Amino acid sequence: MNIAEGAMVSVYSDAMAFLLIIGLMILPDRGHRKNETEAKLFMVLCFNILLVAFFGGICYALRGQSWEWMPLAELISKTVVELALANIVYQWVVYVDFKLYKSRDQLRRRYRGLYLPVLILMIALIVNLFTGILFTIRPDGGYDSTLMYDVLMAVEYIYILISVLLIIQYDRAHPGRRSFSIIPALVPMVLGSVVSVFTSYSATALGIAVGMVLLYFSMINGWRFEDAESGYYNRALLTELINSDSPLVDVIHGAIFFETSGDAGKLGALLKREMPPMSVIVHESEKRFVLLTRSGQQGDLGFLADLVSDASEEYEGGAVSLKTKCESRKKEEDAKAFIRRTILKDNDTEKN
Amino acid sequence: MNWLSATNIGTIIMDGATVLLLVGMMLYTKLYRERGRSGDKLFFGMMILVLIAALFDGMNFFLEESPFAFKGGLLIFGDTVFSLAYEIFPFLYILYLLCLRHWDEKKIAKRRIFFAIPAAVAVLIVLGNALMYLIGQKGYLFYIDEAGAYQYGAYYDIINIIVGIYLIFILYELCRINLRYLLAVVILVAARVGLRMIIRGVSATSFVLAVFLVYAHIQMMNDEFYEEERA
Numbered sequence: 210m211n212i213a214e215g216a217m218v219s220v221y222s223d224a225m226a227f228l229l230i231i232g233l234m235i236l237p238d239r240g241h242r243k244n245e246t247e248a249k250l251f252m253v254l255c256f257n258i259l260l261v262a263f264f265g266g267i268c269y270a271l272r273g274q275s276w277e278w279m280p281l282a283e284l285i286s287k288t289v290v291e292l293a294l295a296n297i298v299y300q301w302v303v304y305v306d307f308k309l310y311k312s313r314d315q316l317r318r319r320y321r322g323l324y325l326p327v328l329i330l331m332i333a334l335i336v337n338l339f340t341g342i343l344f345t346i347r348p349d350g351g352y353d354s355t356l357m358y359d360v361l362m363a364v365e366y367i368y369i370l371i372s373v374l375l376i377i378q379y380d381r382a383h384p385g386r387r388s389f390s391i392i393p394a395l396v397p398m399v400l401g402s403v404v405s406v407f408t409s410y411s412a413t414a415l416g417i418a419v420g421m422v423l424l425y426f427s428m429i430n431g432w433r434f435e436d437a438e439s440g441y442y443n444r445a446l447l448t449e450l451i452n453s454d455s456p457l458v459d460v461i462h463g464a465i466f467f468e469t470s471g472d473a474g475k476l477g478a479l480l481k482r483e484m485p486p487m488s489v490i491v492h493e494s495e496k497r498f499v500l501l502t503r504s505g506q507q508g509d510l511g512f513l514a515d516l517v518s519d520a521s522e523e524y525e526g527g528a529v530s531l532k533t534k535c536e537s538r539k540k541e542e543d544a545k546a547f548i549r550r551t552i553l554k555d556n557d558t559e560k561n
Numbered sequence: 562m563n564w565l566s567a568t569n570i571g572t573i574i575m576d577g578a579t580v581l582l583l584v585g586m587m588l589y590t591k592l593y594r595e596r597g598r599s600g601d602k603l604f605f606g607m608m609i610l611v612l613i614a615a616l617f618d619g620m621n622f623f624l625e626e627s628p629f630a631f632k633g634g635l636l637i638f639g640d641t642v643f644s645l646a647y648e649i650f651p652f653l654y655i656l657y658l659l660c661l662r663h664w665d666e667k668k669i670a671k672r673r674i675f676f677a678i679p680a681a682v683a684v685l686i687v688l689g690n691a692l693m694y695l696i697g698q699k700g701y702l703f704y705i706d707e708a709g710a711y712q713y714g715a716y717y718d719i720i721n722i723i724v725g726i727y728l729i730f731i732l733y734e735l736c737r738i739n740l741r742y743l744l745a746v747v748i749l750v751a752a753r754v755g756l757r758m759i760i761r762g763v764s765a766t767s768f769v770l771a772v773f774l775v776y777a778h779i780q781m782m783n784d785e786f787y788e789e790e791r792a
Binding site: 393 | 571574575577584745749752
């Protein structure tokens with residue numbers, strides 16, 4: 210099998226992307242994370258990248274071959290690649306939104322409409338198989354595209370733009386609150402696309418695969434601050450806040466301390482429902498939560514504590530009983546000192 | 562830069578991807594360096610090695626067919642550094658796997674001498690080849706011919722054989738760690754060897770080494786206790 214020299218580069222880069230994604234799909238072994246929405250969205254993305262890398266590699270390997278069925282095989286391979294790419298950009302926006310807001314309801318509400326352009330693109334690609342309205346395969350390999358193809362492909366870049374806008378919007382509304390970094394993941398993705406657009410070599414799949422690996426690393430880096438069972442932040446976050454220059458410190462000025470003798474899960478759900486979206490809920494120990502808030506005003510903290518106390522009455526038989534403690538934190542150092550005292554107090558309680 | 566052939570550009574793309582991957586990994590493995598256990602130091606050492614390998618490999622492929630008069634010495638220097646990194650990497654990797662198996666430090670130290678022998682031999686062979694260039698002799702691993710072109714020597718495969726020896730030990734250790742990890746590495750090695758047979762011109766050695774690190778990192782993060790341990 211003689212592969213043209215230029216095509217070799219693309220085959221190689223697709224093969225490497227395939228190997229990276231295979232590793233991402235078969236190596237993680239975290240039973241409790243497997244069924245989380247984030248993990249599922251991530252896997253869907255990985256599967257689509259696998260398709261792009263595999264069929265993209267086939268596309269390039271077929272170029273220059275003199276087999277009779279080569280144009281048909283290349284047409285099918287390219288169609289699969291384009292279908293998967295369209296799905297990737299849509300899934301990417303969904304994934305970014307979920308990473309930011311962690312809300313499945315929001316996804317259901319907001320993203321049905323956004324699927325429409327991708328659906329049109331997919332239908333056009335399938336129609337193209339029989340009509341050549343988007344691109345046709347040349348007898349010697351490669352393809353000739355139409356203006357309609359370029360216009361529809363531009364839709365994919367709009368999705369990338371939407372994901373960036375989502376992040377900017379989130380950062381403006383919740384400064385310092387974002388718990389994952391997107392830039393290291395986006396850089397290889399963008400560079401891969403740039404190489405593919407401005408040279409005759411395809412590095413799209415490789416760029417996306419490297420970006421996905423970095424995104425996964427960012428994800429597992431963030432897991433150390435999450436309680437695996439409840440999904441809230443854990444005590445490690447408090448330690449991180451007092452030991453490092455975490456940007457969260459900049460937005461935390463108040464803290465409320467909740468204890469329950471009842472069901473901690475119910476208390477957690479209650480806090481999540483009643484508290485402003487910008488507050489940070491830390492499941493600090495088995496029966497205790499610390500709510501970190503943006504306001505350090507006694508009045509605000511008291512109001513929030515009363516809100517939870519009132520809401521807890523909904524539970525039958527007083528399943529949740531609360532003790533509240535409000536502390537006014539106007540300065541970062543005071544907030545750190547409060548968290549430090551909280552941890553020390555908890556250590557003493559455990560010892561006793 | 563008209564002198565760059567498609568395969569040279571391909572290698573530079575792969576090395577660029579390696580650098581991006583490693584820089585990203587360094588951002589997300591800051592905790593390892595802060596924790597400073599033997600395994601963490603080994604991991605960091607391997608990242609640095611692969612980064613060096615990628616940079617020098619990229620430089621070599623950039624210069625290989627260039628018209629620059631000074632490229633001869635740089636090519637030999639670059640390939641010597643690359644080969645040293647390529648030979649030392651599997652030695653560190655096998656020690657790292659022993660750390661992943663939670664062996665105690667004394668036990669690893671005993672095995673370290675045994676595992677260091679092939680790497681030490683390889684280092685001597687590579688340095689000997691560089692010495693040949695310095696004294697004006699034709700190298701046995703790689704050399705610059707009279708026309709100023711880079712050539713592989715008659716015994717270039719020695720360095721691959723030594724890495725192959727390590728690979729046997731690595732696969733054995735992987736069998737004892739996790740079969741999925743073993744499967745991923747077997748696919749990686751088989752794909753690399755297969756691609757090398759079909760596509761000769763493109764070098765993705767540094768990238769494959771970086772993928773070894775990616776797999777190792779994912780495997781380590783599978784440890785159920787790891788989240789709490791790090792905190």
